[in-house]
Amino acid sequence: MNMLEDAQYKEITDAEVTEALTDGIRQIGNCLNAFGNAFPYACSVNRFYEPGPNRNWTAGFYTGEVWLAYENADLAGPFSKDFFKVKAEAQVRSFLQRINDKNDVDHHDMGFLYSPSCVAAYKLTGSREGRQAALLAADQLITRFQPVGKFIQAWGRMGEADNYRFIIDCLLNLPLLYWASEESKDSKYRDIAEQHIHTAMANVIREDDSTWHTVYMDMNTGKFSHGATCQGYKDGSAWARGQAWGVYGTAVAYKYTHQKEYLSYFKRVTNYFLQHLPSDLRPFWDLSFGNGMEEQEPRDTSSAAIAACGMLEMSKYLRENGEEDEAVRYTSYAKKLLKALYDHDRVTDPHMSNGVLLHGTYSKKSPYNTCTPEGVDECVIWGDYYWMEALNRLHNPGWNIYW
Numbered sequence: 001m002n003m004l005e006d007a008q009y010k011e012i013t014d015a016e017v018t019e020a021l022t023d024g025i026r027q028i029g030n031c032l033n034a035f036g037n038a039f040p041y042a043c044s045v046n047r048f049y050e051p052g053p054n055r056n057w058t059a060g061f062y063t064g065e066v067w068l069a070y071e072n073a074d075l076a077g078p079f080s081k082d083f084f085k086v087k088a089e090a091q092v093r094s095f096l097q098r099i100n101d102k103n104d105v106d107h108h109d110m111g112f113l114y115s116p117s118c119v120a121a122y123k124l125t126g127s128r129e130g131r132q133a134a135l136l137a138a139d140q141l142i143t144r145f146q147p148v149g150k151f152i153q154a155w156g157r158m159g160e161a162d163n164y165r166f167i168i169d170c171l172l173n174l175p176l177l178y179w180a181s182e183e184s185k186d187s188k189y190r191d192i193a194e195q196h197i198h199t200a201m202a203n204v205i206r207e208d209d210s211t212w213h214t215v216y217m218d219m220n221t222g223k224f225s226h227g228a229t230c231q232g233y234k235d236g237s238a239w240a241r242g243q244a245w246g247v248y249g250t251a252v253a254y255k256y257t258h259q260k261e262y263l264s265y266f267k268r269v270t271n272y273f274l275q276h277l278p279s280d281l282r283p284f285w286d287l288s289f290g291n292g293m294e295e296q297e298p299r300d301t302s303s304a305a306i307a308a309c310g311m312l313e314m315s316k317y318l319r320e321n322g323e324e325d326e327a328v329r330y331t332s333y334a335k336k337l338l339k340a341l342y343d344h345d346r347v348t349d350p351h352m353s354n355g356v357l358l359h360g361t362y363s364k365k366s367p368y369n370t371c372t373p374e375g376v377d378e379c380v381i382w383g384d385y386y387w388m389e390a391l392n393r394l395h396n397p398g399w400n401i402y403w
């Protein structure tokens with residue numbers, strides 16, 4: 001039996017969703033007032049974000065939060081819908097400038113940057129600037145396609161041997177390409193997305209249903225070369241956020257391709273994630289750590305928020321496929337993860353933090369990984385965003401997703 005079936009685990013209630021969403025919107029409104037047109041950095045320091053320029057792979061999550069606040073502004077007390085719209089539109093202009101200037105866009109994270117900011121702007125308000133920026137970002141993203149191996153190269157100079165790899169996170173960059181094909185009526189974006197999805201699905205899931213963070217492809221044969229971690233504990237372990245990107249990533253892969261086997265890939269990756277949670281349901285930063293490690297290892301609450309969004313998204317398609325019981329089950333698991341975050345990790349008072357969700361981990365150094373350490377046991381801006389997205393999904397079940 002899945003641990004989450006145990007009666008001790010409760011689902012987040014509608015009243016708790018409304019309360020947490022309201023608190024989150026207040027935090028976002030306060031941050032907008034304090035930061036002006038600046039963006040929070042990827043992670044907080046001692047629970048407080050510093051303002052800075054539009055940079056890194058993470059700025060889009062902040063604008064995404066502002067759009068979620070805009071969509072739920074009736075809950076927001078002193079902040080009006082128009083307040084959030086004006087602020088979000090200023091940020092969209094900054095994204096247009098960033099892609100026009102090609103400022104810090106030579107990597108694969110165009111979807112993380114441009115879906116929750118500019119695609120959202122276009123979907124919600126018909127923003128021409130948002131549309132233009134997102135199409136340019138899609139053009140930028142497809143420049144990273146590697147035909148030998150059929151994948152989008154994540155990082156570094158194109159074709160470099162030590163960068164000839166994709167990473168599991170990239171599945172969330174691909175909705176931008178589907179959107180671009182739909183808008184431009186040019187199938188080239190979707191064709192590349194589909195080739196990448198196929199390569200990722202064939203190579204990223206290991207036999208035990210855990211996932212590789214990064215996958216190197218052979219530059220000559222185009223076949224799988226080897227897997228490696230960057231931000232996980234070690235190569236064979238399951239980085240919690242990578243597994244969570246796999247949960248949401250398989251859900252969006254199914255959304256866009258309707259490949260039946262992706263339903264089962266989703267279940268494998270998700271079940272592994274759920275079965276490797278500690279008993280309070282708040283993931284350690286790597287799923288190889290379990291109960292008893294509370295003093296030694298930090299959590300990554302952003303992983304739980306991402307996985308919850310993925311489960312809520314896939315529940316729609318499970319239902320469409322006649323798997324009603326599975327849809328109900330994964331929806332319930334998502335609500336239980338969110339209840340754990342509600343009880344332990346949300347910011348309830350602006351004096352605690354200027355973020356929304358506590359106890360995320362960006363990159364923790366281990367003796368075996370290659371990451372640059374930062375943001376350990378802090379707010380992380382995508383954790384805030386996905387927590388808000390998950391709450392919004394429950395509050396507005398017909399929500400038109402930004403991805």
Ligand code: GLY
Nearest residue numbers: 057169231241362
């Ligand atoms: N996509 C980078 C990360 O999850 O840290």
